[in-house]
Amino acid sequence: MQVILFRHGDALATGQEGIRTDEERPLSKKGKKQVRRSAMGLLRIGLSPDRILTSPLVRARETAALIAEVAQKEGNVEICSALAPGSSPQQLLSRLVELKHLECVVCVGHLPDLGFLISEFVLGSPRAELPLKKAGICQLEVLESLDQARLVNFLSPQVLAKLAEEA
Numbered sequence: 238m239q240v241i242l243f244r245h246g247d248a249l250a251t252g253q254e255g256i257r258t259d260e261e262r263p264l265s266k267k268g269k270k271q272v273r274r275s276a277m278g279l280l281r282i283g284l285s286p287d288r289i290l291t292s293p294l295v296r297a298r299e300t301a302a303l304i305a306e307v308a309q310k311e312g313n314v315e316i317c318s319a320l321a322p323g324s325s326p327q328q329l330l331s332r333l334v335e336l337k338h339l340e341c342v343v344c345v346g347h348l349p350d351l352g353f354l355i356s357e358f359v360l361g362s363p364r365a366e367l368p369l370k371k372a373g374i375c376q377l378e379v380l381e382s383l384d385q386a387r388l389v390n391f392l393s394p395q396v397l398a399k400l401a402e403e404a
Contacts, residue, residue, distance in 0.1 A: 241374050247265045260294050263299055280308060281401055287340055293321055298345075319332050348366070375392075
């Protein structure tokens with residue numbers, strides 16, 4: 238199973254345009270462009286999501302919707318509380334066990350949580366927070382047991398955009 242950890246795109250700040258809480262922050266114009274280009278880059282390297290799991294926060298849900306639109310998989314988006322800020326890696330691992338029959342699952346979330354998830358999968362412990370740029374991805378090939386993974390790609394939005402341009 239390929240698991241793509243995808244950080245949401247650039248978002249408006251709290252206080253802008255009447256946004257009162259972090260949970261309400263939508264993607265900015267820049268963020269929408271970043272996500273579209275990164276999603277096209279994913280397709281360019283042969284990764285088409287069978288399911289897109291997303292944090293319930295607005296900017297993550299919008300990111301997931303754009304990925305689904307680019308990949309023509311609009312019906313495959315699922316809000317997943319295990320991707321909300323502060324959730325434990327074990328919560329997401331439990332959900333992935335239920336989806337292990339799928340080839341490719343994209344998980345849209347936030348830092349530092351995604352960084353800890355990468356560490357959990359690759360190092361076996363959520364001790365290290367690995368940085369992931371906004372609209373960047375980490376592609377993991379998860380082993381059958383779902384307790385370990387092999388790091389396949391760690392790509393910035395700039396690299397994904399270059400890949401998208403080559404299409």
